[in-house]
Amino acid sequence: MAALSRTSAENLQIQAQLDRQAARKQAIGRVVPYLGLVFLFVFFTIVTGGLFISPKNLSNMVEQCFTMCIIATGAAFVYAQGNMDFSIGSACGVAQMCGAILLLHKGWPMPLAMLVTILIPVVTCCVVSTIAVVFHVPVFIGSMCVRSLLAGLLTIGVAKQEIVVPVSNWPIMTNGVFKAIVQVAVIAIGVYLFHFTRIGKWAKAIGGNRNTAKQAGIKIVQQQFLAYVLLGLCVGIAGVFQLFRNSTVSMGSGSGIEFNIMLAVVLGGFPMSGGDKATLPAAVIGAITATLLTNGLSMWGLEPSLVNGVKGLIFVIMIGLSYDRSAGKLVT
Amino acid sequence: MERELILAAHKVCKAFGPTRALIDVDVEVRKGEIRGLIGENGSGKSTFCSIVAGALEKDSGELELHGQKYEPKSMVDAQNHGVAMIVQEAATFPRLDVASNIFAGRLEQYTKGGFLDWKSIYDEADRILADIGVPEIKGRMNIEQLNFEDRKIVEIARAMVCKPEILIIDETTTALATKGRKLIYALIERMQQENKAVLFISHDLDELMERCNTITVLRDGLIIDTLDRENMSIEKMRSLMIGRELQGDYYRPDFDGSHGEEVLLKAEHVTLRPYFKNVDVTLHRGEILGFGGLSNCGMHELGRLLFGLEKTLTGSVTLYKDGKEISISSPDTAVDNGMAYVSKDRDKESIVLQASIKNNIVMPAMRQLTGALGFVSPKKEKTLSDTQIKVMSIKCRNGNQLVKELSGGNKQKVVFSKWLGTDSDVFILDCPTRGIDVGVKADMYKLIMELKRQGKGIIMISEELLELIGMSDRMLIFKDGKLAKEFQRSADLKENDIIEYII
Numbered sequence: 001m002a003a004l005s006r007t008s009a010e011n012l013q014i015q016a017q018l019d020r021q022a023a024r025k026q027a028i029g030r031v032v033p034y035l036g037l038v039f040l041f042v043f044f045t046i047v048t049g050g051l052f053i054s055p056k057n058l059s060n061m062v063e064q065c066f067t068m069c070i071i072a073t074g075a076a077f078v079y080a081q082g083n084m085d086f087s088i089g090s091a092c093g094v095a096q097m098c099g100a101i102l103l104l105h106k107g108w109p110m111p112l113a114m115l116v117t118i119l120i121p122v123v124t125c126c127v128v129s130t131i132a133v134v135f136h137v138p139v140f141i142g143s144m145c146v147r148s149l150l151a152g153l154l155t156i157g158v159a160k161q162e163i164v165v166p167v168s169n170w171p172i173m174t175n176g177v178f179k180a181i182v183q184v185a186v187i188a189i190g191v192y193l194f195h196f197t198r199i200g201k202w203a204k205a206i207g208g209n210r211n212t213a214k215q216a217g218i219k220i221v222q223q224q225f226l227a228y229v230l231l232g233l234c235v236g237i238a239g240v241f242q243l244f245r246n247s248t249v250s251m252g253s254g255s256g257i258e259f260n261i262m263l264a265v266v267l268g269g270f271p272m273s274g275g276d277k278a279t280l281p282a283a284v285i286g287a288i289t290a291t292l293l294t295n296g297l298s299m300w301g302l303e304p305s306l307v308n309g310v311k312g313l314i315f316v317i318m319i320g321l322s323y324d325r326s327a328g329k330l331v332t
Numbered sequence: 333m334e335r336e337l338i339l340a341a342h343k344v345c346k347a348f349g350p351t352r353a354l355i356d357v358d359v360e361v362r363k364g365e366i367r368g369l370i371g372e373n374g375s376g377k378s379t380f381c382s383i384v385a386g387a388l389e390k391d392s393g394e395l396e397l398h399g400q401k402y403e404p405k406s407m408v409d410a411q412n413h414g415v416a417m418i419v420q421e422a423a424t425f426p427r428l429d430v431a432s433n434i435f436a437g438r439l440e441q442y443t444k445g446g447f448l449d450w451k452s453i454y455d456e457a458d459r460i461l462a463d464i465g466v467p468e469i470k471g472r473m474n475i476e477q478l479n480f481e482d483r484k485i486v487e488i489a490r491a492m493v494c495k496p497e498i499l500i501i502d503e504t505t506t507a508l509a510t511k512g513r514k515l516i517y518a519l520i521e522r523m524q525q526e527n528k529a530v531l532f533i534s535h536d537l538d539e540l541m542e543r544c545n546t547i548t549v550l551r552d553g554l555i556i557d558t559l560d561r562e563n564m565s566i567e568k569m570r571s572l573m574i575g576r577e578l579q580g581d582y583y584r585p586d587f588d589g590s591h592g593e594e595v596l597l598k599a600e601h602v603t604l605r606p607y608f609k610n611v612d613v614t615l616h617r618g619e620i621l622g623f624g625g626l627s628n629c630g631m632h633e634l635g636r637l638l639f640g641l642e643k644t645l646t647g648s649v650t651l652y653k654d655g656k657e658i659s660i661s662s663p664d665t666a667v668d669n670g671m672a673y674v675s676k677d678r679d680k681e682s683i684v685l686q687a688s689i690k691n692n693i694v695m696p697a698m699r700q701l702t703g704a705l706g707f708v709s710p711k712k713e714k715t716l717s718d719t720q721i722k723v724m725s726i727k728c729r730n731g732n733q734l735v736k737e738l739s740g741g742n743k744q745k746v747v748f749s750k751w752l753g754t755d756s757d758v759f760i761l762d763c764p765t766r767g768i769d770v771g772v773k774a775d776m777y778k779l780i781m782e783l784k785r786q787g788k789g790i791i792m793i794s795e796e797l798l799e800l801i802g803m804s805d806r807m808l809i810f811k812d813g814k815l816a817k818e819f820q821r822s823a824d825l826k827e828n829d830i831i832e833y834i835i
Binding site for chain 1: 347349350663668680681682684685687695698702
């Protein structure tokens with residue numbers, strides 16, 4: 001055997017160093033989303049002169065987080081498969097509108113009306129998935145079509161006047177404890193499904209490599225529908241509580257949710273292309289960060305239009321830093 | 333007398349994350365040298381060549397070309413320095429014509445008054461193609477008209493455009509049939525006569541023995557030895573590559589082609605356009621059934637169809653399990669009923685590269701791992717994955733390591749592991765040893781024999797006749813989508829007996 005120019009002890013040392021570097025890189029990747037969260041919190045507290053952590057704003061943020069965290073839980077399944085959905089904001093708005101109409105004008109009992117509110121996004125999400133499956137187009141395209149359709153419906157429905165719901169008739173729906181229970185339950189069920197059943201494991205497999213997933217006997221179409229149903233359910237639940245919190249349905253109801261969720265996914269360190277690195281807590285952490293960002297920027301005095309611009313900029317930067325481009329290389 | 337140095341590498345190092353691909357590699361290549369590079373997958377030979385050809389950057393160390401410091405910035409830069417590489421994977425640009433493929437990145441050399449001078453581009457392309465011995469390929473042809481082999485030849489032409497001083501051939505011949513191989517051998521000879529140098533990577537040791545005048549062996553990123561003509565022998569190369577003597581027989585030693593009577597899988601009159609028509613296949617318990625033929629004979633697609641990945645136009649595929657007859661029309665019914673499939677395109681179809689070894693192994697075994705309320709116990713997952721890693725001796729840090737960091741042979745072991753974890757009865761293996769090295773190959777053959785002993789049915793699809801002769805109980809030879817001939821296992825069966833039915 002040829003003589004080695006370095007001793008094996010030195011080589012072992014180099015190997016150990018490389019292993020440490022890799023481990024460190026992995027650890028940093030895991031910690032960054034949490035650090036980002038803390039950083040934003042401290043940053044906004046300072047630049048708003050403490051206004052950011054005033055009790056009123058904190059309770060505001062808790063409400064905003066509620067919606068985002070619930071939807072992010074459902075979205076985790078769809079994004080883990082490498083899919084996305086741009087129609088959920090409009091779906092949430094239309095669901096609220098229908099629920100409110102049934103409640104006020106048709107005199108349906110509250111639970112029944114709210115069941116419809118929950119089911120409407122489930123149906124629209126299934127439509128998105130169906131378009132993708134039947135026409136063999138990316139889900140992105142299907143969701144854009146459905147989004148336009150739903151936005152149109154919402155405009156027609158609330159064109160004449162906003163729908164106002166007398167919230168005080170149903171105090172339970174704005175009760176903090178009840179909402180906390182719902183929040184915890186949704187996330188807990190989400191974590192269970194995502195990390196301890198094959199639903200989440202298969203979702204990650206599909207996002208990782210569709211061919212491999214298919215050849216491992218996973219029914220891809222079925223799993224895709226399942227993920228969209230879960231997303232629809234979460235959008236519906238969030239919609240119900242948003243309706244009672246805002247007490248009105250207007251053209252702006254639900255708008256922006258789809259983008260905020262996408263931002264949340266990226267901020268939480270959840271890979272946009274799905275796959276093995278996806279975790280449910282990442283989606284939830286991202287949802288909280290995205291909420292903090294939205295709230296903080298407007299507390300800071302930024303105009304709403306500028307807030308969106310800044311969020312877009314942050315989104316691009318995060319994508320640039322995190323998107324896995326290694327697959328496209330000629331020589332790896 | 334020693335010839336003049338053309339390329340010298342000194343202490344070249346390269347790491348991919350925690351994986352050290354090259355460790356202090358010293359190589360000297362002289363004029364007129366045909367240098368073979370061998371080593372198992374992941375030993376660093378392709379990494380070294382990629383660095384020399386400008387596709388990768390080294391971490392440390394020195395490269396010298398003609399005694400000058402040499403640090404190629406890109407593959408085009410390397411070409412301008414006279415170093416060209418032909419890679420293993422297909423690297424032509426689809427939908428363009430042949431000439432555009434040949435002059436990719438250097439078309440602007442042929443401008444006239446601000447426009448591309450297509451006439452001289454096509455003329456020059458035709459000249460180069462004729463020069464390397466394929467006058468039948470023309471610069472005006474669309475690349476889509478050419479078959480896989482001819483596309484590879486276009487890549488060779490691209491490498492020869494700049495008249496390289498050093499030509500690097502990275503496992504190109506594996507993908508080529510006789511025509512392409514002859515062409516490459518002729519080029520190698522010409523390079524030698526012109527006192528230039530060739531770096532030649534191949535898994536085919538016979539080919540290397542025949543063509544090279546020096547062979548360098550790499551293992552785990554280290555140069556193990558460099559052999560000159562007098563010291564070359566296949567046995568020596570093999571044991572240097574894997575770092576131990578190969579024990580026992582490479583293929584199975586017996587010529588007993590017997591198997592159980594029970595039918596496990598039966599395909600009747602299956603058709604898949606345009607690949608094959610009206611084919612029958614019967615697989616028995618404890619049988620290794622080989623499918624052989626050229627790559628486009630339809631056998632790969634037949635394998636996919638048997639697993640439900642393709643739908644048959646006529647007839648049916650039936651699996652016999654516990655006295656029941658199950659019609660196979662989708663991969664999920666196949667997997668649910670104990671079928672396993674290893675694709676020939678490992679990285680694209682058989683594994684999730686960005687996922688951990690554990691998550692790859694447990695993927696098809698989910699049904700067995702799921703308990704009450706759909707609960708999948710992380711402990712059970714870990715046990716299954718750790719057992720498989722141990723049984724298959726997969727070389728890795730632990731089950732959480734990403735599959736993309738493994739060598740080709742170890743990746744293939746992961747693919748086998750995931751199916752062994754499901755307790756399947758029928759295995760369809762499409763090119764199970766493609767692109768993996770001798771050490772792992774021998775392990776795979778042992779494993780296939782073990783499966784036979786356990787009474788599994790195995791369909792082995794391969795383009796390597798020796799492997800089929802060495803392993804199968806029965807062999808179906810396909811040609812142009814039809815069954816051309818059936819052979820039984822026999823000690824007298826030779827490669828030449830089969831070739832006439834293939835071509």
